[in-house]
Amino acid sequence: MFASIVSGMALGAVYALVAVGYNLTWLTGKAINFAQAGFAVAGMFLAVWCYGQGLSPVAVFAILVAAGGLVATVEYVVALRPLRGRGEHAELITTLGFSTIIQGVILLFVSDDALRVPFFGPEQLIDVPGGRIAPVELVLVAVAVVVGLGAHLWATRTRSGLAALAQSEDRDAALVLGIRPERISFVVFVVSGVLGSVMAPLAGPKTFAAVALVSLLAIKGFVVLALGGVGSLLGALVGGLAIGVVEAVVVRLTDAAFQNIAVFGIFIVTLLVRPRGLFGERKERYV
Amino acid sequence: MNAVRRSPVLLPVMWLAVTLVVLAAPYAGLLDESWTHQLILVALLALIVSGLNISFGHAGELSFASAAMYGAGAYVSGYLAMEVLNDFALALVVSAVVGLLLGLLTGVPGLRLGGWMLAVASFFLVLLVPDVVQIFSEQTGGNQGMSGIPLPELFGFELGDTGLYVVTVLVTSAWFALFRNLVVSRLGRSLTVLRESPVLASSLGISVFGLKLKAYALSGLPAAMAGTIFAYLNGFNAPGSFGIELTMAVLTASILGGSRSVYGVFLGAAVMQLGPMRTTAFGDYALIAYGVLLVIVGVLIPGGIVGLVRRRRRTAQPATTAAGQAEATARLTMPGRRLEVSGVSKDFGGVRALTGAGFVAGPGEVVALIGPNGSGKTTLLNLISGFYRVDAGTVRLDGVTVSGRPAAAVARAGVRRTFQTPLIPGMSVREVVASGRFSLDRAGIVATVLRLPRYRRALRRDRAAADEMLAAAGLSGVAAHRADALPLGTRRVVELARALAGEPAVLLLDEAASGLDEKEVAALAALVRAVRDGGGTVVLVEHDFGLVRSLADRVVVLSQGQVVTEGTPAEIAVHPEVLQHYLGAPGGVEARA
Numbered sequence: 001m002f003a004s005i006v007s008g009m010a011l012g013a014v015y016a017l018v019a020v021g022y023n024l025t026w027l028t029g030k031a032i033n034f035a036q037a038g039f040a041v042a043g044m045f046l047a048v049w050c051y052g053q054g055l056s057p058v059a060v061f062a063i064l065v066a067a068g069g070l071v072a073t074v075e076y077v078v079a080l081r082p083l084r085g086r087g088e089h090a091e092l093i094t095t096l097g098f099s100t101i102i103q104g105v106i107l108l109f110v111s112d113d114a115l116r117v118p119f120f121g122p123e124q125l126i127d128v129p130g131g132r133i134a135p136v137e138l139v140l141v142a143v144a145v146v147v148g149l150g151a152h153l154w155a156t157r158t159r160s161g162l163a164a165l166a167q168s169e170d171r172d173a174a175l176v177l178g179i180r181p182e183r184i185s186f187v188v189f190v191v192s193g194v195l196g197s198v199m200a201p202l203a204g205p206k207t208f209a210a211v212a213l214v215s216l217l218a219i220k221g222f223v224v225l226a227l228g229g230v231g232s233l234l235g236a237l238v239g240g241l242a243i244g245v246v247e248a249v250v251v252r253l254t255d256a257a258f259q260n261i262a263v264f265g266i267f268i269v270t271l272l273v274r275p276r277g278l279f280g281e282r283k284e285r286y287v
Numbered sequence: 288m289n290a291v292r293r294s295p296v297l298l299p300v301m302w303l304a305v306t307l308v309v310l311a312a313p314y315a316g317l318l319d320e321s322w323t324h325q326l327i328l329v330a331l332l333a334l335i336v337s338g339l340n341i342s343f344g345h346a347g348e349l350s351f352a353s354a355a356m357y358g359a360g361a362y363v364s365g366y367l368a369m370e371v372l373n374d375f376a377l378a379l380v381v382s383a384v385v386g387l388l389l390g391l392l393t394g395v396p397g398l399r400l401g402g403w404m405l406a407v408a409s410f411f412l413v414l415l416v417p418d419v420v421q422i423f424s425e426q427t428g429g430n431q432g433m434s435g436i437p438l439p440e441l442f443g444f445e446l447g448d449t450g451l452y453v454v455t456v457l458v459t460s461a462w463f464a465l466f467r468n469l470v471v472s473r474l475g476r477s478l479t480v481l482r483e484s485p486v487l488a489s490s491l492g493i494s495v496f497g498l499k500l501k502a503y504a505l506s507g508l509p510a511a512m513a514g515t516i517f518a519y520l521n522g523f524n525a526p527g528s529f530g531i532e533l534t535m536a537v538l539t540a541s542i543l544g545g546s547r548s549v550y551g552v553f554l555g556a557a558v559m560q561l562g563p564m565r566t567t568a569f570g571d572y573a574l575i576a577y578g579v580l581l582v583i584v585g586v587l588i589p590g591g592i593v594g595l596v597r598r599r600r601r602t603a604q605p606a607t608t609a610a611g612q613a614e615a616t617a618r619l620t621m622p623g624r625r626l627e628v629s630g631v632s633k634d635f636g637g638v639r640a641l642t643g644a645g646f647v648a649g650p651g652e653v654v655a656l657i658g659p660n661g662s663g664k665t666t667l668l669n670l671i672s673g674f675y676r677v678d679a680g681t682v683r684l685d686g687v688t689v690s691g692r693p694a695a696a697v698a699r700a701g702v703r704r705t706f707q708t709p710l711i712p713g714m715s716v717r718e719v720v721a722s723g724r725f726s727l728d729r730a731g732i733v734a735t736v737l738r739l740p741r742y743r744r745a746l747r748r749d750r751a752a753a754d755e756m757l758a759a760a761g762l763s764g765v766a767a768h769r770a771d772a773l774p775l776g777t778r779r780v781v782e783l784a785r786a787l788a789g790e791p792a793v794l795l796l797d798e799a800a801s802g803l804d805e806k807e808v809a810a811l812a813a814l815v816r817a818v819r820d821g822g823g824t825v826v827l828v829e830h831d832f833g834l835v836r837s838l839a840d841r842v843v844v845l846s847q848g849q850v851v852t853e854g855t856p857a858e859i860a861v862h863p864e865v866l867q868h869y870l871g872a873p874g875g876v877e878a879r880a
Contacts, residue, residue, distance in 0.1 A: 097580070
């Protein structure tokens with residue numbers, strides 16, 4: 001069981017990283033990038049290709065940073081900036097469109113088979129009670145914790161983080177104080193895109209690279225968002241790990257077909273019982 | 288669009304004629320088998336898209352569930368045909384019920400948060416299709432697919448290929464007639480109100496959650512029925528037919544045809560089905576094409592192709608004019624109730640907005656709330672109308688406590704209001720005024736879509752009440768104009784007329800006169816007096832003390848969240864504390880008023 005839990009936490013770390021990406025753009029620009037998971041999966045395929053060319057891990061990360069940043073910039077300019085001041089669902093549609101394009105490109109140029117992504121670190125399995133775990137699983141959990149806590153501290157403790165949050169709450173006030181809302185939203189959007197692509201060499205060895213993963217990761221990221229509370233970076237971390245563990249336990253005790261249904265159940269119950277999530281804030285309606 | 292009255296039989300006759308022509312086409316040799324097959328596919332896509340249009344276009348909630356509902360209908364129908372009884376009608380009805388139930392299952396939780404969460408819950412539902420099929424693999428055939436579904440029978444008669452075409456056309460025609468009646472109805476207009484402003488909807492007594500749930504659950508119905516036809520058409524179901532790719536095609540077709548349109552649905556469905564979805568070469572590029580289309584359409588044309596045409600027509604309308612003079616002789620009957628606000632307090636995250644405030648307003652009385660900015664006047668109105676929850680104290684109507692109820696329930700109890708910034712949806716003035724009565728005559732969905740006498744009676748009463756209020760407010764001349772394009776002063780009067788059409792027991796006016804010119808203020812004052820003389824209870828928040836003096840029977844003065852004093856306007860005008868707090872200058876009242 002211990003091995004299952006660690007393995008589940010590693011999967012949950014992947015979800016948590018996606019949800020942190022959602023939260024960053026939500027907190028700073030009141031928009032969620034549906035394509036966040038697409039960045040990760042495209043990054044996995046890119047990493048496999050790069051390894052195949054004999055590139056070193058450092059070079060692979062450099063390429064992923066550049067590619068993620070470039071694609072996120074394009075997405076922001078094409079699919080988000082033109083929407084400012086429009087209805088609620090506009091960015092849902094355009095970023096979903098972008099995510100669909102990413103899936104289409106992968107299908108066209110690579111394949112719809114699942115590819116194994118090699119881990120650049122040690123691949124020797126470690127014996128633990130109840131089974132064996134891969135080193136990459138431990139790394140994934142550690143990275144998720146560092147990124148989640150780091151983003152939380154940035155948003156709550158640093159000057160730039162507080163400024164970024166403030167401008168999304170009240171643009172005009174921020175403008176008066178000399179903060180440039182547009183620029184912050186853009187920079188954070190690109191940073192989350194890069195976060196999406198650079199998690200690939202770590203997430204890939206755990207999940208395999210597959211087109212179907214784009215939708216699945218995107219949705220699980222949202223479940224994490226709902227469970228942890230929209231806008232809570234800490235919630236994304238805790239919620240992600242929790243859902244990963246639940247999945248692992250369900251698979252161990254029942255059948256793999258129940259894995260996603262269990263997550264759906266958590267999602268439904270969260271919305272019914274605690275719609276603001278574990279760490280979300282209650283909001284008063286106003287007229 | 289508005290002014291032209293067409294003959295009421297024209298549309299049904301046209302409908303029948305088009306249906307008959309389409310039905311007869313294969314018998315007249317106009318369509319061969321491959322074309323009837325294509326037309327059935329267009330009809331299936333159109334059915335699914337119409338469902339999406341109800342939830343997305345009209346209720347404003349994006350849902351991806353169509354593919355899951357479609358799949359549920361197909362699997363349930365296939366199972367029935369093979370294992371229970373092969374009857375088209377039975378399968379259709381059972382599918383529709385399953386579609387509705389699935390809608391409730393995802394709608395109840397998904398709509399709790401609104402916006403993103405319904406979209407996510409419904410997307411998730413589609414991802415679960417293969418898992419559910421796998422779990423029930425004994426019944427569904429699992430990943431191998433469900434094969435051997437026979438050709439349909441109807442009441443014991445075998446339908447055959449052409450028969451399937453005929454029933455498909457009939458089902459589609461019938462559904463679209465109901466769909467059209469749903470969209471063009473009081474219910475459809477209440478969806479417009481809801482989409483444009485949930486706050487306004489609740490102030491009219493519409494339960495936001497309830498109405499959205501209705502719309503969303505209904506949206507699964509045509510998709511599930513299309514599933515029945517699909518299963519019989521193909522004779523084979525596999526989970527891959529009900530995936531995200533189908534959802535994308537549906538969403539694209541909806542956006543292409545216009546998400547709020549009725550007939551545009553066929554355009555969007557035909558373009559998708561006869562164009563990209565038919566070519567195999569498209570398969571490789573399908574996702575990229577859908578994605579690009581979603582981005583382009585999402586950015587450029589929010590209303591789809593039909594929306595584009597409609598907007599052009601709209602801008603061609605002549606510019607609107609301000610409201611005419613109100614008829615001075617307007618007589619209204621407005622049985623008011625006694626409003627008692629006692630000891631209400633409210634704070635927002637530590638900031639005290641109101642402390643133990645209270646006042647009473649009775650029938651045939653106008654009570655004005657005055658006080659400096661931030662003294663809690665609007666907060667008090669929001670507490671009375673249920674938009675805020677009181678921390679302490681009660682609000683009672685004729686002795687019945689209404690505080691603690693949600694805003695829609697308070698509105699249904701008879702509290703109607705206007706807003707500082709008028710909330711006017713994009714409808715004609717007459718429709719906006721009639722919308723004040725949505726919660727008064729409640730004709731159910733069935734009565735609405737079938738245009739039963741119950742619905743027609745409600746509609747007649749709406750018209751009569753709207754016309755009466757339009758005349759009383761001097762708006763008859765602009766009744767057919769688009770209300771949201773009118774000048775501010777006229778929009779305020781429209782809001783007041785809408786509130787009055789709702790037969791308010793208590794009328795709350797939030798700065799109704801601000802931004803109005805002298806003539807408009809006089810018209811407004813005449814209308815408020817008519818309400819009072821008709822027995823109405825009126826509470827007025829107003830800055831213009833001159834107007835307060837001429838209208839109010841009593842004045843309640845608020846300062847820093849507390850009631851300072853109350854009295855007749857003449858008493859208040861010379862009250863020393865009021866002079867100091869509110870007017871800030873000795874002898875200021877006379878000088879200003």
